[in-house]
């Protein structure tokens with residue numbers, strides 16, 4: 538079965554992990570800070586704070602942003618639920634703000650109309666790997682004194698007007714889950730230019746303890762204090778060794794993803810029933826997902842049947858995402874539902890994600906294209 542995504546692990550990745558397993562430090566050792574430094578350098582940010590998942594990274598940004606009860610945070614509905622769950626973890630309220638039809642990225646105009654006196658932050662998602670409207674969103678955030686967080690879990694290596702994603706918001710989050718651009722098994726990271734945010738997130742990932750064991754060691758002291766409630770969101774050194782090894786290969790991984798995307802685009806250009814999401818001229822897309830709209834209603838085809846038929850051919854397509862505000866948890870807790878974000882709700886009925894990952898070969902790409910066109914026109 539061809540999955541929609543999967544990791545790429547080579548012998549040298551395995552060796553990098555094994556080397557750490559033989560060393561003195563399994564966690565909070567030298568590989569953690571080495572990975573943070575390399576990652577910050579790669580995206581062009583001053584600081585990087587690595588944690589044990591992308592979700593923990595999002596949670597940490599909400600802590601650093603000071604989100605609490607009565608605070609509203611504007612989020613898009615077309616994303617993985619963690620982009621909104623992180624607001625709820627801190628007791629805040631996620632305000633779902635609709636997306637643009639052509640890219641399914643949060644619409645800055647709608648963001649502006651959803652701002653109230655309780656709004657404290659905006660979380661924008663670089664959906665599928667397409668950078669959000671960073672300039673407009675940053676301007677809105679500045680004007681209204683809001684904290685701008687980018688969920689770039691899809692967009693490692695993407696660029697907006699020539700600048701790397703990771704350097705364009707107050708805090709930017711990445712995930713290292715195996716389906717993402719690079720993996721540490723589970724893992725996540727936040728990049729920021731703000732030293733205060735970085736320090737708060739380092740404290741947050743370590744129970745809220747203000748000085749870590751390295752600093753205590755230096756001072757020759759046992760004393761530490763918990764000033765705020767934190768969690769154990771630490772990541773291990775062997776995971777960071779894997780992250781370092783993977784980061785070196787990112788340019789190659791990206792190149793292959795872009796090539797596959799180009800291949801799909803050319804193949805579907807003449808098929809009017811298949812409409813891939815558009816790509817703005819001022820970005821470099823990172824193609825975590827290859828999302829296309831199909832007008833199932835007009836075609837008289839049921840998406841679930843297409844799903845099953847492709848699976849019978851060994852191709853696992855997917856749907857990203859069920860709009861977050863339609864999940865029972867959100868419907869019940871915040872009394873939201875159908876009608877809140879009509880563009881997202883309509884798009885949801887049409888989108889499918891086609892397989893895209895570095896080791897997907899040309900023959901498989903051809904097979905996917907041929908099978909999809911056949912099923913849709915037949």
Ligand SMILES: *Cc1c(COP(=O)(O)O)cnc(C)c1O
Nearest residue numbers: 590591592617619690712713714
């Ligand atoms: C993967 C992902 C996350 C969560 O990352 P985990 O590492 O799986 O916790 C958050 N937001 C988006 C948009 C994602 O794709």
